[in-house]
Each structure stands twice: as C-alpha cells, then as structure tokens.
Amino acid sequence: MPESPEVQALAEELDAELTGRAIAEVDVVEFRVAKTRARPLESLVGERVAGVARHGKLIDLAVESGAHLVVSLGRHGWARWAEADADRAADPADGADSDAAPPPALAAIRFDDDRTLELTDAGTFVSLGAWVVDDPREVPAIAKQGPDPADAEYTRADFDRVVAGRRKQVKAVLQEQESLAGIGNAYSDEILFAARVSPVVHASTLDADQLDRLYEATVGVIRSAIDARRGIPIADQKAAKVAAMRVHGRAGEPCPECGGEIRDFTFGSTTAQYCPDCQTGGELLPLKGGG
Incomplete structure (x- = not known):
C-alpha cells in the first residue's frame, strides 16, 4: 500500500511535470474507478493543471477552473508514465518479479505534450478510486483525516x-x-x-x-x-x-x-x-x- 512518503514523492513529481499542462484526453478503462458519476473524469478534458498536492495517502490534482481530481491509490494502486512502462515493466531493478506482467492501467490521462499518466491497480479487487470535486474535502477519506505527522505544524x-x-x-x-x-x-x-x-x-x-x-x-x-x-x-x-x-x-x-x-x-x-x-x-x- 502506498503511504505518505511515496505518495508525497509522487505528488511532487507530478506537480513538477504537469503544472501548466492541459489535459488532452481521459480514458477510464474500469468504470468502478470513477466515484463521481455526475462529474466524470472526462469532464476535465481541456483543463490546465494548476498544481498537484497530497492529502494523507491521496493525490489531489487541481486545475485552473478550481476543480480537483482526487485519486485514492487504495491498497495496490500507483501511477506510471505510459511511455516508460514498456522499458521498465520487466526491469529487475524495480523490485518486481521480472516474469510478472505489469499491473493493468485502469485509467489514463493524456496531456498536451503527448505524455500519458496511467493509474494502475495490482490488486485482485479494484481499490483505486477517483473523484472530480470542487473541494478535496468532498471526498470522505479526506474529510475525516486527522493531522499529518509529516506537516511542520504537527505537534x-x-x-x-x-x-x-x-x-x-x-x-x-x-x-x-x-x-x-x-x-x-x-x-x-x-x-x-x-x-x-x-x-x-x-x-x-x-x-x-x-x-x-x-x-x-x-x-x-x-x-x-x-x-x-x-x-x-x-x-x-x-x-x-x-x-x-x-x-x-x-x-x-x-x-x-x-x-x-x-x-x-x-x-x-x-x-x-x-x-x-x-x-x-x-x-x-x-x-x-x-x-
């Protein structure tokens, strides 16, 4: 399960790579990933990324209109750059079994520089989830979160x-x-x-x-x-x-x-x-x- 240190590193890399980029296409392969059916992930096409942050174990991708794409990685979820996957999937250096197939991408987001971010889930059940909201606190897992020991203000x-x-x-x-x-x-x-x-x-x-x-x-x-x-x-x-x-x-x-x-x-x-x-x-x- 991804925890705050790895999710923080993920948020920082995405923030550095995606801020200012426009979302060109969204492909949701597994419908159970989308938790806000009235506001599908595809509604973010054309939006420009304003920044990426972390809330506990969740990722928050904010766009310039004020909406947020919140992703819960669940127990076995993660993210990868699609163009790098073919080269890295069987690389023993990544700590995985070189004979194992890479985890499936349950959703993919392509940006205006033609880079594609894939959201994956390696579990036997779908634990990955994504919401499109106006405020990250609309996501129950964020609304009920306690203080984060990583925060400088934590006492x-x-x-x-x-x-x-x-x-x-x-x-x-x-x-x-x-x-x-x-x-x-x-x-x-x-x-x-x-x-x-x-x-x-x-x-x-x-x-x-x-x-x-x-x-x-x-x-x-x-x-x-x-x-x-x-x-x-x-x-x-x-x-x-x-x-x-x-x-x-x-x-x-x-x-x-x-x-x-x-x-x-x-x-x-x-x-x-x-x-x-x-x-x-x-x-x-x-x-x-x-x-």
Missing part, C-alpha cells in the same frame, strides 16, 4: 490527543487515518521498531517514556522517509521503499539492532513484522497458521 499535542489513553492496540492507532493521516502497515512497523514498542499493546498502557519515544519515532520515521524518497522517479519508489525497511518485510532476517530474528505476526487481515527481543521482551506474537 506533540496533536499526537497525544489521539494516542495517549486510547484503549486500542497502538499499531491500529498509528494506521487509523482519522487520527494520523498517511501511515499504513509498513511505516507503522518501522515506527514501532524505532520506538521499541510492542505493536499489540494498548496505547493506554504506554508510560511517559514510551509515549515520548513513540512520538519522536512517528515524526522522525515519516519525515526522514519523505526526504529519502524525494527525487526518486515514481517508477522506482516501490523498490526504494522496500530497500529502506528495517523490519517490515524482513521476517527471518537478523534484527539490524540486536541481531535477533525478525518475526511475522498476524494483524487484522494482513501480516506485519517486529523484533521480539527489541519490542516485546522476547514474547512471540500470534501468527495465524502457526510459525
């Missing part, structure tokens, strides 16, 4: 308001978009490892020192990752994210801090990773199916 008070005292597993709190915008499964694993906090304890049980560490890790991990992803081409963002992970996706590998074994555990409908020695006092967390 400890913002953090304490949604974390301290919560009777909910701390990993779930970190991924709750209404509380902290932009964090998903991967970066919550990284934040909790950096803070040396168990992912399954309730936030209400954290002492003052643990809350201090968790706040510093939340802000530090996300902002450092944004800095690290900045300037990397969008086609290389997935590989860059995977390579930077210290525990997420590293089950069976040695912990980079203590040398112990990084483990999987089941969290909701997915699998996450942690270091038992650094985070849970050696306790092994449940893994559905054993292990």
Whole structure:
C-alpha cells in the first residue's frame, strides 16, 4: 500500500511535470474507478493543471477552473508514465518479479505534450478510486483525516490527543487515518521498531517514556522517509521503499539492532513484522497458521 512518503514523492513529481499542462484526453478503462458519476473524469478534458498536492495517502490534482481530481491509490494502486512502462515493466531493478506482467492501467490521462499518466491497480479487487470535486474535502477519506505527522505544524499535542489513553492496540492507532493521516502497515512497523514498542499493546498502557519515544519515532520515521524518497522517479519508489525497511518485510532476517530474528505476526487481515527481543521482551506474537 502506498503511504505518505511515496505518495508525497509522487505528488511532487507530478506537480513538477504537469503544472501548466492541459489535459488532452481521459480514458477510464474500469468504470468502478470513477466515484463521481455526475462529474466524470472526462469532464476535465481541456483543463490546465494548476498544481498537484497530497492529502494523507491521496493525490489531489487541481486545475485552473478550481476543480480537483482526487485519486485514492487504495491498497495496490500507483501511477506510471505510459511511455516508460514498456522499458521498465520487466526491469529487475524495480523490485518486481521480472516474469510478472505489469499491473493493468485502469485509467489514463493524456496531456498536451503527448505524455500519458496511467493509474494502475495490482490488486485482485479494484481499490483505486477517483473523484472530480470542487473541494478535496468532498471526498470522505479526506474529510475525516486527522493531522499529518509529516506537516511542520504537527505537534506533540496533536499526537497525544489521539494516542495517549486510547484503549486500542497502538499499531491500529498509528494506521487509523482519522487520527494520523498517511501511515499504513509498513511505516507503522518501522515506527514501532524505532520506538521499541510492542505493536499489540494498548496505547493506554504506554508510560511517559514510551509515549515520548513513540512520538519522536512517528515524526522522525515519516519525515526522514519523505526526504529519502524525494527525487526518486515514481517508477522506482516501490523498490526504494522496500530497500529502506528495517523490519517490515524482513521476517527471518537478523534484527539490524540486536541481531535477533525478525518475526511475522498476524494483524487484522494482513501480516506485519517486529523484533521480539527489541519490542516485546522476547514474547512471540500470534501468527495465524502457526510459525
């Protein structure tokens, strides 16, 4: 799932490449992508891009008339430049299986310089979504978003308001978009490892020192990752994210801090990773199916 560091890099590349460009053609291949049927994506043809920004995990492409194309990348969505796809799809450097077919483009936007931006979805169900609205807050996922730890204005008070005292597993709190915008499964694993906090304890049980560490890790991990992803081409963002992970996706590998074994555990409908020695006092967390 794309999270705020990669989505920020995507927004910055699109802003640099598309601002001032006119939309020449829109092709929606999968009708379920369009969430505003009364205002289809095709209604933006002829509009000129005013800028591209990020709201949590969503992209906001503003046009000069004041309308916004808001894109939720969902669980498996991303974007690519169509002209580069043929050259990169089977490139092992992108972190993908060289024998795997590239994810399908569910919508394509061609601009007046003949470049085409494709919106893709690699999942088994359509998680990609797009809205044409006058205000990004008309999109429910943006309207209910909490503060973003990447923002310079984000404060400890913002953090304490949604974390301290919560009777909910701390990993779930970190991924709750209404509380902290932009964090998903991967970066919550990284934040909790950096803070040396168990992912399954309730936030209400954290002492003052643990809350201090968790706040510093939340802000530090996300902002450092944004800095690290900045300037990397969008086609290389997935590989860059995977390579930077210290525990997420590293089950069976040695912990980079203590040398112990990084483990999987089941969290909701997915699998996450942690270091038992650094985070849970050696306790092994449940893994559905054993292990």
